[in-house]
Amino acid sequence: MSLLSLQCRHRYASGFELDVSFELNHRFTSLFGPSGSGKTSVLSIIAGVFRPQQASVRLNGRRLLDTANGICVTPARRAIGLVFQDALLFPHLTVERNLQYGRRHRAAARRTVAYARVVDVLELGGLLRRYPRNLSGGERQRVALGRAVLSGPELLMMDEPLASLDDSLKGRILEYLQRMIAEWDIPTLFVTHSQAEVRRAAEWVVVLQQGRMVAEGPPDEALARPAPLAWGNSAGPVNLLRIEQVTAAEGHLAARVAGQDLFLPLGKPPAVSPSFVQFRPADVIVSRQDVSGLSVRNHLHGRVCQVAPVEGAIFVAVDIGQIVWAEVTPQAAAELQLAPGAEVVCLLKAHCLTLVS
Amino acid sequence: MKISARNMLKATVKQVTDGAVNSEVVVELPGGQEIVSIITKTSAHNLGLAQGKTVYAVVKASNVMLAVD
Numbered sequence: 001m002s003l004l005s006l007q008c009r010h011r012y013a014s015g016f017e018l019d020v021s022f023e024l025n026h027r028f029t030s031l032f033g034p035s036g037s038g039k040t041s042v043l044s045i046i047a048g049v050f051r052p053q054q055a056s057v058r059l060n061g062r063r064l065l066d067t068a069n070g071i072c073v074t075p076a077r078r079a080i081g082l083v084f085q086d087a088l089l090f091p092h093l094t095v096e097r098n099l100q101y102g103r104r105h106r107a108a109a110r111r112t113v114a115y116a117r118v119v120d121v122l123e124l125g126g127l128l129r130r131y132p133r134n135l136s137g138g139e140r141q142r143v144a145l146g147r148a149v150l151s152g153p154e155l156l157m158m159d160e161p162l163a164s165l166d167d168s169l170k171g172r173i174l175e176y177l178q179r180m181i182a183e184w185d186i187p188t189l190f191v192t193h194s195q196a197e198v199r200r201a202a203e204w205v206v207v208l209q210q211g212r213m214v215a216e217g218p219p220d221e222a223l224a225r226p227a228p229l230a231w232g233n234s235a236g237p238v239n240l241l242r243i244e245q246v247t248a249a250e251g252h253l254a255a256r257v258a259g260q261d262l263f264l265p266l267g268k269p270p271a272v273s274p275s276f277v278q279f280r281p282a283d284v285i286v287s288r289q290d291v292s293g294l295s296v297r298n299h300l301h302g303r304v305c306q307v308a309p310v311e312g313a314i315f316v317a318v319d320i321g322q323i324v325w326a327e328v329t330p331q332a333a334a335e336l337q338l339a340p341g342a343e344v345v346c347l348l349k350a351h352c353l354t355l356v357s
Numbered sequence: 358m359k360i361s362a363r364n365m366l367k368a369t370v371k372q373v374t375d376g377a378v379n380s381e382v383v384v385e386l387p388g389g390q391e392i393v394s395i396i397t398k399t400s401a402h403n404l405g406l407a408q409g410k411t412v413y414a415v416v417k418a419s420n421v422m423l424a425v426d
Contacts, residue, residue: 251378266378282419286361295400332361
């Protein structure tokens, strides 16, 4: 029995057709795709706020929706916690009462989550007497997470929960979310159009395009499929590598990535771990041999594992212990004989790296 | 040097200005036009960059913007 199984079909008046089926068995799954690919529709169907022409939804074997047999469980009885881009807290209630609202509306006989522990894990203690209008965006989102988990959900669903936050806050909220999922073992379906978020957090990713599922699998695998690669700079390949041992050195930050040295621009070493570094495939130069006499500081050694032509460019995946995507011209790919198995060096200016924590 | 970057413009170093961490290097192309590069100070020193030295400005094709008048 899978955790969640979904099959749905709906034709909108606009002509857009949604036709998606998948089964989920992972604790943290991302539903990923560009705007208009059907992500929010799928979420709405599972939550029960949108009823498609034909669908069946099962959560832990329990039928939530089965249009063929006229079964439709009301949203409140589905035991699903929801978090949206904008926290949608009750403006006239304090943080404490917003949280208690979640607990009061817990479906009977569902899991119990200790209120004090939620306050502790999400570090809400100092906020309890405040009203939503006096909270920052990140604080509001933490309260929304707390309210959702206190409802004792069998499944947590989040629709672009980080989209309205500053880049510097996204990582912190994701950190809280991961802490929460680990603490209460709540399966989570996380809708995003950010490849960085998928790479950072998801165990499994379901990729949607124009109302269809075009790929699924672990992030490195699913995101290497033709569709996500073709999305170019909007949602296409993003390099997000996990780094370790970040220290301040003379004039820059030093770190290790997959056992190799990495130089980053000067900044504050992150207080939290793990940390990530992000950069564009267009900023990676590929060489067959290590080169000297070049100002580029980072020389990452690896082996080509995939070569994918996309709209006049070639995307090359290099396994350096983690996957690095490089965008090169077809001429460069031919000249350097870039093919799976080729040993290469990825050259990367320190200035092209952004630290994400 | 066999690398994937498509543009390697031969030039002469005109000026090196060291900052706290980075160096700004102005290089002059044969036609007299200039390209400015920001690299780490360490790299500038490692490469022994100084006025008059011959260098190559390496730019990936995907990073070149074009404009018209």
